[in-house]
Amino acid sequence: xxxxxxxxxxxxxxxxxxxxxxxxxxxxxxxxxxxxxxxxxxxxxxxxxxxxxxxxxxxxxxxxxxxxxxxxxxxxxxxxxxxxxxxxxxxxxxxxxxxxxxxxxxxxxxxxxxxxxxxxxxxxxxxxxxxxxxxxxxxxxxxxxxxxxxxxxxxxxxxxxxxxxxxxxxxxxxxxxxxxxxxxxxxxxxxxxxxxxxxxxxxxxxxxxxxxxxxxxxxxxxxxxxxxxxxxxxxxxxxxxxxxxxxxxxxxxxxxxxxxxxxxxxxxxxxxxxxxxxxxxxxxxxxxxxxxxxxxxxxxxxxxxxxxxxxxxxxxxxxxxxxxxxxxxxxxxxxxxxxxxxxxxxxxxxxxxxxxxxxxxxxxxxxxxxxxxxxxxxxxxxxxxxxxxxxxxxxxxxxxxxxxxxxxxxxxxxxxxxxxxxxxxxxxxxxxxxxxxxxx
Numbered sequence: 248x249x250x251x252x253x254x255x256x257x258x259x260x261x262x263x264x265x266x267x268x269x270x271x272x273x274x275x276x277x278x279x280x281x282x283x284x285x286x287x288x289x290x291x292x293x294x295x296x297x298x299x300x301x302x303x304x305x306x307x308x309x310x311x312x313x314x315x316x317x318x319x320x321x322x323x324x325x326x327x328x329x330x331x332x333x334x335x336x337x338x339x340x341x342x343x344x345x346x347x348x349x350x351x352x353x354x355x356x357x358x359x360x361x362x363x364x365x366x367x368x369x370x371x372x373x374x375x376x377x378x379x380x381x382x383x384x385x386x387x388x389x390x391x392x393x394x395x396x397x398x399x400x401x402x403x404x405x406x407x408x409x410x411x412x413x414x415x416x417x418x419x420x421x422x423x424x425x426x427x428x429x430x431x432x433x434x435x436x437x438x439x440x441x442x443x444x445x446x447x448x449x450x451x452x453x454x455x456x457x458x459x460x461x462x463x464x465x466x467x468x469x470x471x472x473x474x475x476x477x478x479x480x481x482x483x484x485x486x487x488x489x490x491x492x493x494x495x496x497x498x499x500x501x502x503x504x505x506x507x508x509x510x511x512x513x514x515x516x517x518x519x520x521x522x523x524x525x526x527x528x529x530x531x532x533x534x535x536x537x538x539x540x541x542x543x544x545x546x547x548x549x550x551x552x553x554x555x556x557x558x559x560x561x562x563x564x565x566x567x568x569x570x571x572x573x574x575x576x577x578x579x580x581x582x583x584x585x586x587x588x589x590x591x592x593x594x595x596x597x598x599x600x601x602x603x604x605x606x607x608x609x610x611x612x613x614x615x616x617x618x619x620x621x622x623x624x625x626x627x628x629x630x631x632x633x634x635x636x637x638x639x640x641x642x643x644x645x646x647x648x649x650x651x652x653x654x655x656x657x658x659x660x661x662x663x664x665x666x667x668x669x670x671x672x673x674x675x676x677x678x679x680x681x682x683x684x685x686x687x
Contacts, residue, residue, distance in 0.1 A: 447599020
């Protein structure tokens with residue numbers, strides 16, 4: 248409140264607002280006119296008084312920081328008057344005026360010079376600040392890059408650690424797809440093993456509606472949508488297989504997957520070498536097919552996977568017709584030749600993803616993942632025809648499906664055995680499905 252009262256009681260000559268400046272300038276112009284009038288009419292005393300008033304006015308203009316374009320003309324006129332007037336008193340007044348005005352405008356000139364230097368230094372400071380900001384951005388970018396690299400190496404370490412304890416190549420394949428599927432938006436992704444006969448399907452994620460055993464069709468369909476990606480599994484000069492994808496990834500994600508695939512390839516190569524040694528103890532020496540114990544183990548694993556991923560399994564049991572009589576008539580060496588030939592036909596007429604084994608004696612089993620009934624019947628019937636055509640024996644076959652006919656590995660075997668019994672009963676050298684057997 249006191250401050251407000253002080254503001255209200257300011258004297259007229261203490262004000263610094265715009266209107267006050269205007270009044271001072273107007274009075275200055277009038278004063279200059281009167282001085283010129285006095286000079287012309289030689290009014291020395293009056294001119295002295297006016298000089299004093301002009302000095303006070305210009306000093307006041309300095310206090311309110313009047314524009315130089317108004318003050319400098321007054322100073323110029325004052326200098327002319329100082330030179331042109333002979334009266335000592337008048338000259339004294341004008342000299343006092345010049346001396347009073349000069350310090351303020353000298354200070355103003357120095358201030359302008361200092362301001363110019365400050366602006367230059369401030370510009371340099373701004374440039375340095377910008378450079379510093381750019382450096383900070385680069386450091387943050389490098390920090391993020393290092394952080395991403397460390398994260399990638401940590402994931403690779405975790406992947407290597409996980410795979411070091413895996414002994415099954417199929418489990419490596421499943422883990423590989425689980426890791427890779429996190430890197431992009433995939434409609435379908437599959438793992439294939441390379442063999443001299445071609446690529447063998449191992450496992451997949453997603454459902455693209457493809458025939459999983461026909462890579463060319465998958466490639467064409469995905470390429471048509473510009474979404475086909477392929478990652479070969481190469482260890483040194485050895486081609487182990489490939490992972491194919493129907494999905495979308497950017498360049499960064501593709502590069503990350505390539506690094507993962509390299510690590511996966513090393514783990515996959517290790518398990519393949521281990522499996523080659525292990526298979527020698529799992530395969531039947533005569534037929535080259537897997538033994539019953541290992542067949543059951545693999546069937547249990549496949550059924551668990553089929554329940555999780557919701558796909559069908561076709562299971563067939565094959566038995567040589569009248570094999571005991573054949574052995575008795577031609578001898579066991581000829582019987583062994585017949586078994587070898589039948590097992591060879593079985594291997595040649597199933598997919599790489601299918602699994603065949605010798606169940607015992609003259610019985611063979613095949614399970615076929617992702618198989619529909621019609622396709623499975625066609626495949627098995629082709630085996631039956633080839634055996635009849637190329638060997639001296641015939642076979643009877645029983646077929647059932649998971650989960651349509653059975654929901655466990657043991658019931659699958661039982662259902663296939665019942666269908667086989669029905670085929671034997673119906674004259675042999677034929678195929679019967681469990682559905683057909685159950686209805687009759």
